[in-house]
Amino acid sequence: MGEKHQVVILGGGFGGLAAAQKLKRAPVEVTLIDRRNFHLFQPLLYQVATGSLSPGEIAAPLRGVLSRQKNTQVLLGEAGDVDPVAKRVILHDGASFEYDSLIVATGTQTSYYGNDSWREWAPSLKSIEEATAIRHKILYAFERAERAATPEEVHAWLTFVIVGAGATGIELAGALGEIANETLRHDFRKIDPQQARIILMEGAPRVLGPFPEDLSAKAEKLVTRLGVEVIKGVMVTDIDATGVTFKRGDSGETLAAKTVLWAGGVTATPFARKVAERTNSETDRNGRIKVNRDLTVPNFPDIFIIGDLAHAVDEKGAPLPGVAQVAMQGGAYAAKVIRARLGGKQAPPPFHYFNKGEMAVIGRAAAVANIFGVHVSGLLAWLMWLFIHLIYIVEFQNRVQVFVQWGFEYLTFSRGARLITGTAATDSVDQAGTMSNGSE
Amino acid sequence: MGEKHQVVILGGGFGGLAAAQKLKRAPVEVTLIDRRNFHLFQPLLYQVATGSLSPGEIAAPLRGVLSRQKNTQVLLGEAGDVDPVAKRVILHDGASFEYDSLIVATGTQTSYYGNDSWREWAPSLKSIEEATAIRHKILYAFERAERAATPEEVHAWLTFVIVGAGATGIELAGALGEIANETLRHDFRKIDPQQARIILMEGAPRVLGPFPEDLSAKAEKLVTRLGVEVIKGVMVTDIDATGVTFKRGDSGETLAAKTVLWAGGVTATPFARKVAERTNSETDRNGRIKVNRDLTVPNFPDIFIIGDLAHAVDEKGAPLPGVAQVAMQGGAYAAKVIRARLGGKQAPPPFHYFNKGEMAVIGRAAAVANIFGVHVSGLLAWLMWLFIHLIYIVEFQNRVQVFVQWGFEYLTFSRGARLITGTAATDSVDQAGTMSNGSE
Numbered sequence: 058m059g060e061k062h063q064v065v066i067l068g069g070g071f072g073g074l075a076a077a078q079k080l081k082r083a084p085v086e087v088t089l090i091d092r093r094n095f096h097l098f099q100p101l102l103y104q105v106a107t108g109s110l111s112p113g114e115i116a117a118p119l120r121g122v123l124s125r126q127k128n129t130q131v132l133l134g135e136a137g138d139v140d141p142v143a144k145r146v147i148l149h150d151g152a153s154f155e156y157d158s159l160i161v162a163t164g165t166q167t168s169y170y171g172n173d174s175w176r177e178w179a180p181s182l183k184s185i186e187e188a189t190a191i192r193h194k195i196l197y198a199f200e201r202a203e204r205a206a207t208p209e210e211v212h213a214w215l216t217f218v219i220v221g222a223g224a225t226g227i228e229l230a231g232a233l234g235e236i237a238n239e240t241l242r243h244d245f246r247k248i249d250p251q252q253a254r255i256i257l258m259e260g261a262p263r264v265l266g267p268f269p270e271d272l273s274a275k276a277e278k279l280v281t282r283l284g285v286e287v288i289k290g291v292m293v294t295d296i297d298a299t300g301v302t303f304k305r306g307d308s309g310e311t312l313a314a315k316t317v318l319w320a321g322g323v324t325a326t327p328f329a330r331k332v333a334e335r336t337n338s339e340t341d342r343n344g345r346i347k348v349n350r351d352l353t354v355p356n357f358p359d360i361f362i363i364g365d366l367a368h369a370v371d372e373k374g375a376p377l378p379g380v381a382q383v384a385m386q387g388g389a390y391a392a393k394v395i396r397a398r399l400g401g402k403q404a405p406p407p408f409h410y411f412n413k414g415e416m417a418v419i420g421r422a423a424a425v426a427n428i429f430g431v432h433v434s435g436l437l438a439w440l441m442w443l444f445i446h447l448i449y450i451v452e453f454q455n456r457v458q459v460f461v462q463w464g465f466e467y468l469t470f471s472r473g474a475r476l477i478t479g480t481a482a483t484d485s486v487d488q489a490g491t492m493s494n495g496s497e
Numbered sequence: 498m499g500e501k502h503q504v505v506i507l508g509g510g511f512g513g514l515a516a517a518q519k520l521k522r523a524p525v526e527v528t529l530i531d532r533r534n535f536h537l538f539q540p541l542l543y544q545v546a547t548g549s550l551s552p553g554e555i556a557a558p559l560r561g562v563l564s565r566q567k568n569t570q571v572l573l574g575e576a577g578d579v580d581p582v583a584k585r586v587i588l589h590d591g592a593s594f595e596y597d598s599l600i601v602a603t604g605t606q607t608s609y610y611g612n613d614s615w616r617e618w619a620p621s622l623k624s625i626e627e628a629t630a631i632r633h634k635i636l637y638a639f640e641r642a643e644r645a646a647t648p649e650e651v652h653a654w655l656t657f658v659i660v661g662a663g664a665t666g667i668e669l670a671g672a673l674g675e676i677a678n679e680t681l682r683h684d685f686r687k688i689d690p691q692q693a694r695i696i697l698m699e700g701a702p703r704v705l706g707p708f709p710e711d712l713s714a715k716a717e718k719l720v721t722r723l724g725v726e727v728i729k730g731v732m733v734t735d736i737d738a739t740g741v742t743f744k745r746g747d748s749g750e751t752l753a754a755k756t757v758l759w760a761g762g763v764t765a766t767p768f769a770r771k772v773a774e775r776t777n778s779e780t781d782r783n784g785r786i787k788v789n790r791d792l793t794v795p796n797f798p799d800i801f802i803i804g805d806l807a808h809a810v811d812e813k814g815a816p817l818p819g820v821a822q823v824a825m826q827g828g829a830y831a832a833k834v835i836r837a838r839l840g841g842k843q844a845p846p847p848f849h850y851f852n853k854g855e856m857a858v859i860g861r862a863a864a865v866a867n868i869f870g871v872h873v874s875g876l877l878a879w880l881m882w883l884f885i886h887l888i889y890i891v892e893f894q895n896r897v898q899v900f901v902q903w904g905f906e907y908l909t910f911s912r913g914a915r916l917i918t919g920t921a922a923t924d925s926v927d928q929a930g931t932m933s934n935g936s937e
Contacts, residue, residue, distance in 0.1 A: 094636060111551035120684035130686040133640040152644070196534060200573040204592070244560035246570040 072364030075388030168324035221320035222259035234283030350407035363387035512804030513602035515828030608764035661760035662699035674723030790847035803827035
């Protein structure tokens with residue numbers, strides 16, 4: 058339809074949305090396809106998992122965000138394949154879309170390093186559904202502990218293991234520490250939630266690997282103050298219904314824990330593997346596609362890969378991290394290249410990632426941040442973090458009340474959203490079978 | 498355990514929670530058992546279904562609400578059976594609880610009048626999960642219409658039928674009218690959401706049966722103004738994937754509609770039928786248990802039935818309606834009887850329902866209300882409705898921001914919570930199969 062240059066964008070995350078928005082005034086027709094109808098503010102997903110925020114508060118309907126952008130249509134659908142010669146994307150449902158330029162921003166999925174059976178026992182934090190499943194798991198563990206028959210059972214239900222001490226792992230651990238020590242403090246009669254054991258496991262010798270060393274040390278100190286035990290330099294060898302088995306040095310250990318959360322690595326999605334295959338692209342060990350310095354796929358200058366899925370390198374040849382900032386800047390860059398081509402202008406210089414810094418939040422009013430090389434921690438870092446996220450959300454959501462509510466709950470230690478939804482909560486009791494006899 | 502009088506309350510809805518709270522200072526031990534860990538503010542459930550509120554905003558964790566009430570414990574579990582002679586409640590998971598007094602407040606479930614296959618095509622609005630499923634269905638219909646191949650298909654996806662014009666049906670229809678005419682107005686490129694057809698079907702000759710006639714007429718006028726077609730005096734004879742078949746007079750008609758919502762009747766749960774059986778109780782045609790004037794089961798003065806499940810009658814022998822007010826007052830009454838018995842005092846007079854009135858909301862800033870016999874409609878009724886609900890929520894939730902947010906969204910026509918969650922949205926596309934070819 059139409060004679061305008063057709064841009065198809067796959068994925069409405071940070072990268073895809075930025076690309077669409079930067080094409081607002083370009084002489085193109087944009088089709089943004091996502092399998093969900095909303096843009097998710099992923100950095101706050103752990104707040105949903107720990108019951109501080111509701112899903113609706115960290116997501117914005119893509120149609121709403123783009124409704125005033127007349128050259129853009131949003132469609133619900135999941136990309137299944139691409140034909141880079143016919144320049145066509147094929148959706149799972151069989152529909153196909155021709156493009157003049159394609160921007161692939163479909164992200165990655167969680168990797169269990171080949172142990173997919175662990176997924177059942179250790180959910181990860183990638184989607185709204187996983188976040189609510191984790192919330193269910195955490196709150197349900199306290200419920201089960203309250204009704205447990207033996208001290209061993211209570212102990213297993215009150216032991217929480219988080220595998221992976223990157224930003225997500227640190228944030229989950231900090232929030233869990235607060236739940237046990239503050240939020241649920243007075244809610245139970247038989248157990249004391251403060252007895253909960255929260256263990257953060259990491260394979261590397263320090264937490265927050267990508268951060269400078271002093272901030273790693275600071276983060277570990279802050280999270281320890283919230284009652285979290287940090288175990289570094291261990292390798293998880295098994296996860297099942299009873300807990301986690303891991304290797305520390307030469308010896309193996311087993312930890313009885315009913316709640317294990319996965320904050321480990323990422324890998325390519327099946328669609329991403331299709332893209333790599335169809336374009337004969339090289340991938341790195343995480344399945345990310347190696348792109349040119351202008352974020353296009355070698356030999357296919359009309360296909361851009363941006364965000365987590367792209368293995369892009371900086372001036373020194375070092376790969377760029379899979380963070381929101383890289384995705385957003387990548388999306389804007391791809392839009393710029395397309396605009397330049399259509400305007401007959403010279404190609405922009407290679408993509409340069411402008412690193413504004415990185416942050417991780419550790420519980421209420423504490424964080425660590427590396428802003429333009431300046432290392433900050435504690436309340437100040439937290440306020441900076443809050444401010445930056447506030448600006449971003451307000452920018453396209455106009456929803457200040459997220460932070461009003463959240464600030465309020467931080468002050469009062471309440472968690473309005475701590476519901477167990479999904480399948481009826483008691484189903485799992487029945488399945489687990491070993492419920493104590495509560496007759497008394 | 499202990500020698501105190503054991504009160505077991507089944508269900509943490511309006512009735513059960515009120516009973517527990519009124520036993521706060523009584524010399525008893527209270528065990529409140531619910532299959533969910535939260536109290537649900539059901540009158541606002543339609544706001545979740547239509548994307549104005551998030552689940553967390555209309556629910557409060559039972560533990561949180563009762564955490565300062567030291568004589569009360571909250572347990573997650575689902576009642577399966579009762580032994581009224583041994584005075585014991587048995588949960589689905591096998592645990593059992595002995596009681597001295599039992600308060601059954603487990604409510605009712607949706608009735609499809611014997612046509613349980615309709616449930617698949619026409620979800621009802623009883624739980625958080627059903628509300629989010631309905632939200633999914635509504636938003637998804639517009640997405641499908643945008644991608645539909647033929648005008649007939651567009652038409653079927655943009656036809657919404659609500660069966661039952663009680664308060665829930667009226668409120669759903671009004672909210673749907675607003676979604677189509679305001680919220681989504683600018684969000685699509687191929688369809689015009691204002692073309693959506695919203696049909697409210699009712700078997701009775703007027704909407705809002707329990708309300709006075711002038712308010713019924715007013716409500717119909719208000720909902721019609723929002724673009725809703727009201728069809729009265731019809732009987733639905735079939736619901737399937739393609740739409741609704743119904744009888745009007747002697748002739749049958751079929752309406753092609755991909756979205757059908759059920760706001761019909763209620764019936765007893767399997768547990769309620771067990772209670773009736775074990776106590777040899779009479780039930781009405783909806784399966785509600787006929788109770789004495791003091792809300793106890795005939796021959797079992799230690800078992801109270803309150804709320805929707807009770808068929809209680811007023812001074813004139815007329816059955817009390819299944820509304821929150823009756824449940825809350827019934828809960829408080831049961832607590833009063835138990836306190837009187839334990840204090841060796843005279844039994845309180847029979848339960849008297851103090852009817853403060855009834856209300857239904859029709860879209861933004863419009864409602865009908867019957868307050869102490871005074872009939873009010875329009876903005877004034879809506880403000881009264883808002884005020885009354887505000888007070889109730891604040892009372893035990895301290896969460897003013899629900900109404901701040903909601904008022905804000907009413908003004909801006911935005912719906913922050915219009916996410917499609919649950920199983921990945923595109924799965925259903927695949928299942929439905931007939932997706933249009935979007936290549937253009």
